[in-house]
Amino acid sequence: MRPQDDEKSMPSVKSIKQRIKSVKNTRQITKAMEVVSATKMRKSQQFAIEGRPYALAAMEMLGNVLARTRYRPPLLRKREIKQAALVVVTSDKGLAGAFNSNVLRKAEKWILENKQNYPVDLVTVGRKSRDYFQNRKENVVKEFIGFGDFIEPNQTKPLSDFLTRGFLKKQWDLVEIIYTNFRSTLKQEVKMVQLFPVDLEKIKDTIVGITPEYGRFAVNSENPKSQNSPPRRIPGLRPSEANTFASDPNSKQIQNYLYEYKFEPSPKAILNSLIPHLLEMQIFHMILESNASEHSARMVAMKNASENAADIIQELTLQYNKSRQAGITRELTEITAGKEALEV
Template identity: 35%
Template sequence: MASLKEVRNRIVSVTSTQQITKAMKMVAAAKLRRAQDNILRMRPYAQRLNSILANLSQGAGAEVTGDYGVQREVRRVLIIAITSDRGLAGAFNSNVFKGVNQLIQERYQAQAAAGNVSFMAIGRKAHDYYGRRGALVGNYTQVFSQLSFDTVRVAAEQAMEGFRNGEYDQVVIVYNEFKNVATQIIRAEQLLPILPAEAPANATTSNVDYIFEPSKEEIVQSLIPTSLKVQLYKAVLESNASEHGARMTAMDKATDNAGELLKSLKLTYNRTRQAAITTEILEIVGGAEALAAGK
């Protein structure tokens, strides 16, 4: 059985840990509110942009073509893995790695065997993980420290240029989509090549009439790069909100577990102390009886 001093030290250590996890939960909750506001504002914009592209491409039966819509035989693939810069967020980062591995297993086994799968890591955890495995493209470990459209735009432009130059035949984003504080969903979305824009099922495109200046084709071609950058930025915002939600949940569970452990340790401490007192009393009684018998 552990000594009283050892149990006391463990109680102090667990109490300190509980205070830290409680503080981290509060910090994550504050950051989550801001991140959630950002993604809730971003979603309508991204949906509206996609709706405009759908109307432009479908209104007169035109297809979205150009450098970003070229369909090639998939020999070289770029996977953009979006993780966090820090840990202590439960299975947040490991789920992204599992999602990437599952994607490769299901769709890109031949390309991976030939060494033609490259990774763009957004977030330090992805950078460290794929940096040890080679084929890492770009360095975007500081995106979340100064999160803005401009910082994400640089990564999007690198992926777009690589596809345009024929370095990659397909570009896919893997990230955590924010659903609520306790739930994040792994998504794998194809960024390039783009498919002809499709309107949402509940949207009506046939009744929308635009006056085009310049031509519709030129407008669509100018909107496509913007849409691609917005798509990646939205994925980063989703991941950012998911990270804080996952960390808040993880720290909440850690705080609860620390509380349960404290109860157990305090019970152990009391039992150990009672056992020590009982032992001392028995020794005193035994000593008194020995003295009485000696007389």
């Protein structure tokens, strides 16, 4: 290629300058979104951790009650699976990297593996999962939106009530949920958890797993303020029995309690009220974990976008300088050529 052709193929100085300005504006937006997402991520973590002691205390109470009565509520009873429901938790908004696609990919895989054995109804949380499955003509029986950013337990209560009613009315015999668990700023894990029949160990795992592995709220030796408090004294249990309860609330070793519990109005009424409440807390914490993961994924995505924009600006600036220099060289050549022509 001749130098003249190279100059003709090079964009004009004005167009390059406009592109630089456009990329700089985009970088300002991505930087602002990165800061906002980081703030929202920390607040979501804080909300989840603040509710952790209450949920653990409720779990402890439930273990005490179950250890002292033979009654088992309908929510704990397993039955033959004739119909299942899958709850898919995604975000309402995009620009969060692979956050939503990872959840949807796992949900689609689970549906393909199980819909040959029994029909599967879908309950979607977030616009992304709703739009995805509606476009694929899947059976979406209920949709919930508006769970992003900062939520209160009463906002997720309609979801838990809907699922509880469906299981008690035998609309579904199995209910699973897919959501994203927050482990650290750079690591989020897509998890599948069985909601119904209620598994107390899975509820406990969800509550205990609220604390992230790294960061401000992590439990480690370098952050003494975040250490777990020592095990609380469980009424009616000896210290050795309390340790057994922590690992297995239903163990027969904790049947020899020191004094008798009085249930008012009855163990049945207490369990039928306490277990749905624990389920509400579990779903609430899952939504908080998903929100924290969404904001973390968006923060990382916007950080990468800002860095890419900076690289593009650097390349365009170099191209701008080359184009400007080529224009100056061309003008000098024309002046020199004109001077030589006049002298001849």
